[in-house]
Amino acid sequence: MTRIVLYSVFNRLWHWCQAMLILLMALTGFEVRGTFHLLGYLRAVNLHNAFAVALLVLILFAIFWHVTSGEWRQYIPTRRFLGEMIAFYLTGIFQGAPHPIRKERTAKLNPLQRLAYLGFKILIIPVQVTTGAFYFFYPQLNNHGWPAGSLWLISTLHVLGAFGLLAFFVGHVYLTTTGHTPLANLKAMLVGYEDVEEEQH
């Protein structure tokens, strides 16, 4: 058995805080949308805004961490083993085939994860942050000449982004079960390391 350290303390703290905040924002956000009543409307609105500020602060720290630690390189997309990964999820996983990628400290993500998380970082999150900010400051934008109908567009993009995040969340949670045991990936994200049998590679 080899112990591979994958996730630093900050990495894990960031991940779990972000997960919690996104879930809470989905909960409060869909109450504001009118999908259900749970916390009370004004409380939901205020919490949603407070969580947004908290998430923004967290993201600023995370960006700093990615840049200074060089972790950003882990998200550079690659075609190496991309075909193998797709094949693994479509067929290999049902036949008990070994995972095609071996995780390392400097390559903790498989090529599919790289693509998904990069999209998450540079597409979904920026869209949500931008449309959310536009939504919050809409009165001021309207003062500066943004047309009256733009709120509809802003809110629609924000809601579509929220559904995207929800779908991402479902897929993400499921895919944590595709490690060498169903709970291995979850455990790694909690404790930071993974124990891997040497002969696997």
Added chain:
Amino acid sequence: MLTPSRKPSLPWARRLLRVAVAVWAAVLPPLAAQTALPGHGAYTQQHTEHAGNVTADHSKYKVLQGPFKDGDGSAVTRACVSCHLKAAQQVMATKHWRWRPEAKGLEGYGKATHLVNNFCISTIGGNQEACSRCHAGYGMKDQNFDYNNPDNVDCLVCHDTTGDYEKIKGGYPNPAVPLADIAQKVGLPTNQNCGVCHFFGGGADATKHGDLDDTILKAPRAEDVHLSKEGAGMVCIDCHAGSSHDVGGPDYVVPADRREKPKFAGEVASRMSCTACHTEAPHQSYILNRHYRKVACQTCHIPSFARGGMASNLSWNWSSAGRLKDGKPYEEHDSRGFEAYNTIHGEMTWDVNVKPEYVWYNGNMTFLTLKDKLPGVRPVPINTILGSYGDPEAKIWPFKRHDGDQPYDPILNDFVAPYTAGPKGSGAYWGDYNWDVAIKMGMDKAGLPYSGQHGFVTTSMWWPITHMVAPKEQALACTECHAPKGRLATVKGFYLPGRDHGNPIDWFGWALVLLTCGGVSVHGIYRVIAGRSRRNS
């Protein structure tokens, strides 16, 4: 000791801090707005102090000792004007005297001209003598009233403080009124002075406006937080401030809080807007304050009108008037005691605690007059509220909607002004119940053409609701509007969170989420089955 060329440390941090402060300032409510407003009875105390500071004692003036001839209001007016030299001239320039805002470019609006409503319809068809009980003058019996005679100005209707003053038809004082006594006790207009006309619009208490009736004089705080003695204890003219006898008020140019700004610090441009006292950001919450752009304060803070127990008239069908029982006129009342039928009026409906309807309103309305051709729509909108979501001056406002039907001329396609208020044998509708005669006489008196044929047309009218502001505890909860079937369900043209969901965007979103759930479920189940069969083999 000087340090040579000291650079500011971390200039970017300062800039960041400045941006953060700017954002914070936009988010936080201005702290200055949190200063407390005068509460329980504060205004009552102020009014009492003010009364104590008055330097004149009208009971001591010789000219007011009388005796005045019974019902001779003009004699009192001459006495007033002997000291208040310009007072009558000032009154004669105002809406309370002129009843027509033609000086504002609104010819045809105003009770003295061709304005129509769907309550008593019109004054100029021979009804002036009855209607002039609410004219600030003496002797308005017909179209020939002399608007330039200062002796006709009624000082007492606004300045009586005894409550004993009363006007009869023609606008004259009731001969039983003790004129000298009242003249010696004049003062600033009270709520009763204003209310004696404005509470009784439409002919009876609470009938027309819905947010004005005489329960306000003894209102508990919950009915009207401003006018109640348990509340601020304000009087009408605290907000309807005026100068030169011109009392502040809409006069057909209605101020939907016209976003008036003081021209210099301390100047009160108009006190007839909530913001004049409460500022544009009176809430603790930025989210609530930002509603100010598009939602009138009244919308949330007047949850319903007619809250004092007096019912307001909601519909009036003139077409059903004139029924007789055993050859005699009669009245019927509904289970709550409200007038359901009256031979002289027709069928009516009334209610208390009425939820307003909500409309985009930029402070302007247009009115159909006796001279306008009727549009094709039914009910005919007697007034049209202007404004839309895209209009930066417009806000969502509460309104009382009043429905009814009334006589019109189907040949000339315009409204008619029937002669209604007169005794039996006069030809007036309330005497003889004959529309043909009453309309013909009315149109003759109004000097307007009439084809000789009449029909009935359904009409609607909209009355802005702005009084009877409730205490803040009674303000609407968010979900009164932010809900699919809330109060704003029919106010369209914009995205309203909480109301506008369940549309194709949500269906698409939920489909995406469900497909993902389905996909991972199939994948997961197949994994389990495949794993089991692998172990078995």
